[in-house]
Structures are given as structure tokens and as C-alpha cells.
Amino acid sequence: MLSLDSLWTVVTCQAKQIQRLSTMSQTNPPILSVLPIRALVDEKFEVLVENLPAGSPVTLHALHHSEDKDYWEAYAHYISDHRGTVSVAEDLSFGGTYTGIEPMGLLWSMRPVPGSRTGLRLRKMDVHSPMLVNISVYSGHIAEGFREQPPLASALTERWYMAPGVRRIDIKEKGVRGTLFIPPGPGPFPGLMDMWGGSGGLLEYRAALLASHGYVSMALEYFSPGELQSAELEFKYFEAAFNIIKDHPQVIPDRVGLFGLCLGAVVTMYLAAESTITKPRCCVCVSGNHFYPRGETLSGMHKAMMRNSHKARMDENDHYIVRDVTLPITSDLSMKVDVRKINCPMLLVNGHDDQNTPAVESAEDIAQMMHTAGKEHLLTRLHYPDTGHLIEPPYSPHFRATKFITESTKAKVILLWGGQTKPHSDAQEDSWRKILAFLQQHLYSTSIPKAKM
Known part of the structure; x- marks a missing residue:
């Protein structure tokens, strides 16, 4: 009997094979949407990836460059459904900085990128400007090297402490x-x-x-x-x-x-x-x-x-x-x-x-x-x-x-x-x-x- 780890390896390999076959006939690139793209920091957003091959393993990655010039990131591993869709609000993350169904995990699980200074704390000092978070989707399940490969799609979202008119x-x-x-x-x-x-x-x-x-x-x-x-x-x-x-x-x-x-x-x-x-x-x-x-x-x-x-x-x-x-x-x-x-x-x-x-x-x-x-x-x-x-x-x-x-x-x-x-x-x-x-x-x-x- 296959162990759980071995079974997961088989499933992942099969998914990658499906992805390669499907991608050959696919003409439209994946679409990544974040709604609302502009919101207060305590408001939820919805992250959706569409137009993927069915059963495709992908990694969603969030990156923020802080006012202290440090980089913070979060990432999670997903597999697209039969429609070629990944919904962060509805689908399971199988690994990364968080697991399970976590609609806002790409924000709360952020941490300094490897090699950063120790003991960092993320705080917004200039409330006149938003916290900018770049969300990207990558092919496959990866945990590093995000800068070394191009994403399938990206979206820049704004998170504000100060609403318009304040x-x-x-x-x-x-x-x-x-x-x-x-x-x-x-x-x-x-x-x-x-x-x-x-x-x-x-x-x-x-x-x-x-x-x-x-x-x-x-x-x-x-x-x-x-x-x-x-x-x-x-x-x-x-x-x-x-x-x-x-x-x-x-x-x-x-x-x-x-x-x-x-x-x-x-x-x-x-x-x-x-x-x-x-x-x-x-x-x-x-x-x-x-x-x-x-x-x-x-x-x-x-x-x-x-x-x-x-x-x-x-x-x-x-x-x-x-x-x-x-x-x-x-x-x-x-x-x-x-x-x-x-x-x-x-x-x-x-x-x-x-x-x-x-x-x-x-x-x-x-x-x-x-x-x-x-x-x-x-x-x-x-x-x-x-x-x-x-x-x-x-x-x-x-x-x-x-x-x-x-x-x-x-x-x-x-x-x-x-x-x-x-x-x-x-x-x-x-x-x-x-x-x-x-x-x-x-x-x-x-x-x-x-x-x-």
C-alpha cells in the first residue's frame, strides 16, 4: 500500500502531466483577480485564478516591500479544479506559509523573506500611502526562487489604514x-x-x-x-x-x-x-x-x-x-x-x-x-x-x-x-x-x- 507521501507524489506527477498536456492546447493565459483591489486593511479580499488547466498545481505568492526596505512574503500551494479555477476563499492550501481554507492567509502568514535581518516587525508609518502587496501565481508547487522565474499572472493590491475623506x-x-x-x-x-x-x-x-x-x-x-x-x-x-x-x-x-x-x-x-x-x-x-x-x-x-x-x-x-x-x-x-x-x-x-x-x-x-x-x-x-x-x-x-x-x-x-x-x-x-x-x-x-x- 502506498504511503500518504508516496500517494501525494503520484497525484502531483499526474497533475503536472495533465498540466503539460492541457497547456499545449491552451491559447489564453491564466487570469488572476483580487477583489476589491483597493480596501481598508481590515477588509477581506477575494483572490481568484481562472483559465488554468484542470488539475494544475500552482503557487500563489504575496510580496510586500516595507517602508524599512525589507521584503515580506507569504505563499500557498493549490491545485485547480475541473474548471481550471483556484479560489483562495474556497479551496485548500496543501502547503506553504499556511494550509487549509484561509481566505486572508496571503496576508496574515507573511514573514520576512529568507536572508532578512532578524527580529523584524512590520508597521505602517506613513498612513497617507497604502500598503502595497503584489500577488502572483506561479506554475507548480514552489517554496523559493520566486524572483528567478516569471509568474503566470500578477496583481497589485492596495491596503489602506486611512479611508478617503479622513x-x-x-x-x-x-x-x-x-x-x-x-x-x-x-x-x-x-x-x-x-x-x-x-x-x-x-x-x-x-x-x-x-x-x-x-x-x-x-x-x-x-x-x-x-x-x-x-x-x-x-x-x-x-x-x-x-x-x-x-x-x-x-x-x-x-x-x-x-x-x-x-x-x-x-x-x-x-x-x-x-x-x-x-x-x-x-x-x-x-x-x-x-x-x-x-x-x-x-x-x-x-x-x-x-x-x-x-x-x-x-x-x-x-x-x-x-x-x-x-x-x-x-x-x-x-x-x-x-x-x-x-x-x-x-x-x-x-x-x-x-x-x-x-x-x-x-x-x-x-x-x-x-x-x-x-x-x-x-x-x-x-x-x-x-x-x-x-x-x-x-x-x-x-x-x-x-x-x-x-x-x-x-x-x-x-x-x-x-x-x-x-x-x-x-x-x-x-x-x-x-x-x-x-x-x-x-x-x-x-x-x-x-x-x-
Whole structure:
């Protein structure tokens, strides 16, 4: 009896023979279509190859040249059906960077091409331009040498964070630095303050995407350590940023929310619990914890964490794991955000394989604290298995470990974020859909259609 591998070899050889025979009589070249060719990054597309010989093995390949001048790719092996067609949305991939029926696998399974620098992370910095992805179809099942042979057909697709009509405005007022994105249309709209993690700098792509869904969104730039010398001044920085959004003429003042990842999630919870000027309408916290020593600046918080730096460790690949630094979760209320004071709906999104912060353990403690205050009804939790720290908008590649330069120490390490590619990517798609539904529920009283490409 033939083994499965031997049987597959026979089937492949027969398919190649059919392809050679059919190609001799074929006069029209294969047709590759990607619809829509231009879309927001969180919208699905359909990839279809037609006019192939029946039973023909082909490889679909996606290639992106990043703003950092690195090449990212994904590929998958298919066999055309009796009509000579391959539909990525309906057909099985038999191998490549993903397998099975995965309509968006050509995006979420992207990885640096062989020979690239180590520890890369793909991020869009210029939201005025699209992420360009070239999709090609090649004869046969191949895994390398894509540049050495011509494709049967190619199509260039545009993936946008900023929809047509979204306005981008630099913010430099009241000591606050950031970027405001305003949706198209007359408004006013709900508002969001968008905060990233501890690497610092200004990241705009998520705020631009949120504006494309109908929210006036500010990407807040984190200040440099030591710029604000007290926790009081630091707290006022975030409050000033929140009020800039709230007081904008295009914003509904009582419908402003907070959105944070990692350190941004910590700040989100702290603002929701401690701010006396105004309260957010709702909060979204991704991969965060509630460790925040009372009276400390963010730099001071980092120093407090580093007192337990001996708990950090390296894995077998010399990737830095820091999730244990704040474990076990303290019972000392002076060392964490008093989430019992939060009076708005809060959504926690976490991965069980987060190797950067103990987000799931923190979520359990947050739930217990809110329960004791009779506020468990305000809390919604999303936990995903085999999912790491960097839970981004859908169809973004999975980054298990990347180079990281801490804003406070300028140390260069390769951090282990965690997660496995397929479940992590599924979590990104599912959580984004539920985040948008959560924001719709709590920031909009009536549905307003999002902008279309």
C-alpha cells in the first residue's frame, strides 16, 4: 500500500502531466483577480485564478516591500479544479506559509523573506500611502526562487489604514503631541484616544483605521522619560490630551473613549479610575495589566518593575521573556490601579501565550476587584489561546519575537511576544470585530456607516 507521501507524489506527477498536456492546447493565459483591489486593511479580499488547466498545481505568492526596505512574503500551494479555477476563499492550501481554507492567509502568514535581518516587525508609518502587496501565481508547487522565474499572472493590491475623506491633523497644543484623525462627513462623531506601548514614539495606523470606522481618533505621542518630573504633571498630560479630543467641535463631548495596548492599557485604566476632570465613556485595553505604583511616573513604574528583573529570563533562542517580572499579582492596592473606581464599560483583550506581560492573570485580578465593588457588569473579557502580546488589527502578520528598544533605557533586545501564527491571527480577526462592536454599542446611539474605499 502506498504511503500518504508516496500517494501525494503520484497525484502531483499526474497533475503536472495533465498540466503539460492541457497547456499545449491552451491559447489564453491564466487570469488572476483580487477583489476589491483597493480596501481598508481590515477588509477581506477575494483572490481568484481562472483559465488554468484542470488539475494544475500552482503557487500563489504575496510580496510586500516595507517602508524599512525589507521584503515580506507569504505563499500557498493549490491545485485547480475541473474548471481550471483556484479560489483562495474556497479551496485548500496543501502547503506553504499556511494550509487549509484561509481566505486572508496571503496576508496574515507573511514573514520576512529568507536572508532578512532578524527580529523584524512590520508597521505602517506613513498612513497617507497604502500598503502595497503584489500577488502572483506561479506554475507548480514552489517554496523559493520566486524572483528567478516569471509568474503566470500578477496583481497589485492596495491596503489602506486611512479611508478617503479622513483628515489627518498634527496636534501640538497644551504640551500635548499627537495626531488627530477625523472621519469624513458633517459630524459630530464619538472620540477615541489611542495609546500604544512602552517603546515610545508616534504610531498612527490604528487611530487612522478607527477614524475610517467613524471615530475622531487621536494617536497620542508618548513623552520622553524625565520630560515630566512628577506623576501629577504626567497625569495632567494625559488629561489634557483627552480634553483636546472632548472639546473638539467635531466630537460629541460625552462620547469619548480610551483605547490602549500594553502600557497604553495601563494608562487607560488609570485615567478611567483616577481622573477627576472627566470620565471616558468606555475603555478598550489590549494586552495590559494594572500594575501602577501610586505616585510614580511611568519611568518610576518601569524602575519598580525592574526591581524584579531577576525574574526575567531568556528562552532557548535567546529571546527575552519579561512576563514574570510583575508576578505574582500583588494584593497591595498601592501598587496597582484601583479598578474598583472605574465607572464605565471596559473591554479586556488578552492572549494566553502573552510572554511580555501577565495579562490574563491581571485580568483575573481586575475581575475580582470589580466584583467586590459590584461592578462586574461593566467588564467584558476576551481571552484567546495560543495568542501572544501584539494583538493588532486583523490580517496583520504575527510577530512572535522582534527587536525592541526600550524608551527608558535604550537597551536593545529581542523580546518574545508569544503566540502561534494561525491562532494568533484568528484572535486578531475575532477581537477586532468585537472591539468595533463594543465601541459601536457604547459610543454610538445610532449606527453611522463607516467610510468605504
